Amino acid sequence: MSVLVTGGAGYIGSHMVHALVDAGERVVVLDNLSTGFRAAVPAAATLVTGDTGDAALVSRLIAEHGIQSIIHFAASIVVPESVADPLKYYRNNTANTRSMIQCAVEGGVKHFIFSSTAAVYGNPAQTPVAEDATLAPMSPYGSSKLMSEIMLRDATLAHGLGHVILRYFNVAGADPAMRTGQSTKNATHLIKVAVETALGLREKIDVFGTDYPTSDGTCVRDYIHVSDLVAAHADALRHLRAGGAPETLNCGYGRGFSVLDVIETVKEVAGVDFRVDRAPRRPGDPAVIVAASDRARKVLGWQPRFDDLKTIVRHALDWQKKLGAG
Numbered sequence: 001m002s003v004l005v006t007g008g009a010g011y012i013g014s015h016m017v018h019a020l021v022d023a024g025e026r027v028v029v030l031d032n033l034s035t036g037f038r039a040a041v042p043a044a045a046t047l048v049t050g051d052t053g054d055a056a057l058v059s060r061l062i063a064e065h066g067i068q069s070i071i072h073f074a075a076s077i078v079v080p081e082s083v084a085d086p087l088k089y090y091r092n093n094t095a096n097t098r099s100m101i102q103c104a105v106e107g108g109v110k111h112f113i114f115s116s117t118a119a120v121y122g123n124p125a126q127t128p129v130a131e132d133a134t135l136a137p138m139s140p141y142g143s144s145k146l147m148s149e150i151m152l153r154d155a156t157l158a159h160g161l162g163h164v165i166l167r168y169f170n171v172a173g174a175d176p177a178m179r180t181g182q183s184t185k186n187a188t189h190l191i192k193v194a195v196e197t198a199l200g201l202r203e204k205i206d207v208f209g210t211d212y213p214t215s216d217g218t219c220v221r222d223y224i225h226v227s228d229l230v231a232a233h234a235d236a237l238r239h240l241r242a243g244g245a246p247e248t249l250n251c252g253y254g255r256g257f258s259v260l261d262v263i264e265t266v267k268e269v270a271g272v273d274f275r276v277d278r279a280p281r282r283p284g285d286p287a288v289i290v291a292a293s294d295r296a297r298k299v300l301g302w303q304p305r306f307d308d309l310k311t312i313v314r315h316a317l318d319w320q321k322k323l324g325a326g
């Protein structure tokens with residue numbers, strides 16, 4: 001019995017693979033290495049280079065390794081890119097997830113854990129946003145993930161595939177033991193960009209939009225430590241193995257920080273000042289998105305350990321220094 005982790009060479013996926021290996025699980029990673037890194041996968045896991053849309057390959061892996069559980073991370077994740085190139089997102093995210101679900105059903109896989117996103121809510125009417133809020137994505141990225149959620153629920157109704165859908169808020173930080181972290185080249189995510197700027201790898205950071213209806217005019221997000229996010233997946237796997245019902249759960253801490261809060265924290269933790277420029281709004285950005293997070297705690301027994309922005313930033317910074325050192 002092994003667990004198949006797609007995107008296991010990527011940022012979040014590699015943290016998951018480490019956690020599974022730590023727990024004594026046998027792990028097969030499927031990753032096309034488009035944004036992931038071979039070195040991010042621990043030696044104890046089996047890395048297969050290939051596409052989640054390659055049904056013949058996925059079916060063979062399920063059969064050969066006796067896969068009972070799939071944790072499906074592999075996806076394209078950049079909101080502005082999805083606005084510019086939507087069909088890439090509907091292929092990589094929606095069509096490839098459809099193929100993965102079909103392979104899972106045909107191969108007798110029991111459990112499917114799916115990486116979804118707060119972007120399915122769009123600009124929520126109420127915040128913190130609960131799982132039963134209206135779903136109105138503002139970007140092809142959010143739509144591509146919402147379509148996958150719908151397919152998964154329908155496949156569960158028709159074929160009994162057990163699933164947990166986790167809607168990620170803003171994931172950041174790195175493995176506290178510094179075995180892996182966010183190594184993405186040309187990253188666009190706020191904490192990563194700010195940390196790179198603090199270390200002199202970028203000349204400045206642009207603040208996208210300073211006229212939002214928030215306390216300081218910049219967007220507010222719920223930043224969650226990658227290790228806590230991965231712990232929610234481990235809890236979801238335990239839930240499904242114990243016969244737990246299908247669930248759709250937010251993964252966030254339930255509190256928000258503005259773009260300027262984050263930049264100030266990075267300056268403070270890094271102990272340096274750097275150039276911050278005001279810039280126009282970025283397409284597809286909702287003003288405020290903060291999770292109602294009690295459901296994951298209640299249903300999965302999820303207990304976050306790193307709910308502290310300074311800790312998240314410190315781990316991101318330490319990882320970036322390690323990357324810089326090669």
Ligand code: UDP
Pocket residue numbers: 079170188189190191193205206207208209219220221259282285
């Ligand atoms: N952001 C910014 N400058 C950057 C990167 C991001 O002002 O260099 C803002 C972005 O517009 C959004 C917030 O930071 O309001 C979080 O963006 P990110 O891309 O990290 O995550 P998203 O919320 O889009 O998933």
